[in-house]
Amino acid sequence: MSDASVPKDRRFPIGLTIATLVAFAILCGLGVWQLKRLAWKEDLLARIEVLKTAPAQPLATVLARAKAGEDVAWTRVSVGCSSDKPQTLPLVYGVRDGDIVWRATAICQQTSDSAAGYGAILLDLGVVKALTGQSTPASVTLYAPAQAIGVLMAPKSLGGDRAATVARFAADNPAPYILMVESATPAPPGITPAPLPAEISNRHLEYALTWFGLAVTLLFIYAAMLWRKMRS
Template sequence: MSDTALGKDRRFPFGLTIATLIAFAILIGLGAWQIKRLAWKQDLLARIEVLKTAPAQPLATALANAQGRDLTWTRVSVDCAPAQPATLPLVYGIRDGDIVWRATALCRATVGGYGAVLLDLGVVKALTGQSAPAPVALAAPARAVGVLMAPRQLGGDREATVQKFAAERPAPYILMVETATPVPPGVTPAPLPAEISNRHLEYALTWFGLAVTLLFIYAAMLWRKMRS
């Protein structure tokens, strides 16, 4: 090998170094994001644990005293005006590995400056596993107790469903019903997720581990290149 070729072969690999640094920064960023998610998930699980024994407060009181606070996972109760059964959107979901459809009802009640609140009554048992369910007509119960969830956190078309009832001035939360009086026929309350995984620490360690591995591979390649 000529001296010129040898000199070119021993040049510092700037391109490889830049690519490695970019990949390293991305991996570290992903790990740091998972650490933030871990803190969020631990706070969420702690709130759910407290929720299990928290007394229900009137929905009107909770909304009036919110003062900008997020009321997600707050347990409340609400009394609904008498209403006739109506067909409202069914919401698709997965629970215990099966396709389920959740029933919605509109509870008309003057609460915190709003005129109504949407109730998630729970899973319609007869529709479990169906890909194209038949419409279901249900009336809002006279009284419901459950936990508040923001539509955006529930996903799917929840926010669009709330917008359909804009004329009713609905509250900006959906009440995930735990108990209803009277009990809606054929509906099983399911206010909380069947299982909430918390593997963010595992994911963070994986990303950090990949970042360290990348550095070792880069160092080995650089050492071999400079020696050859």
């Protein structure tokens, strides 16, 4: 029997089948992506947990490991800075505890030669308390501290155009990390250190199950529609 002799409402729905398969593949892909994000987030949370009791390591030693290919993000380090003049660097916008905050930055010229060949590193000193909630903050001028202890982070993982700020000091060969300061000597006045996110959620398993659940539901709906169409 040719296709022309089959009633139109009983022909196999090729277009619907293709659309269903494409949608099914997309939903499953999103579920797999969330599982990968889950593994990344669990590793991140484990590193943060270890960080709570980890001693600070010399920045030069850690950057040497980074240059050898090791991921040194979320490593606690210490560095000495040479500061001979005040700096006015861009404030970085952020949200903390539901409020708009502005974070102060400074460039730290290292007082000791780095084994990795870097001469400076950008410091995120923390939140400028007086500017909390302001949409257009005034600039802040400060000195880099003589000594800083904090956590290394990659610029791409942080908000704000940190990479552009680092690029301003290309002549100083800055390190490709941002030092999120936990404590500084002397402490910059009016600035509260805030090196870690206020809260890190981990709902990727929930999201993955949602996407996979939608994929299975789509198949059931397609099967029910196909059964009803072929049966009628």
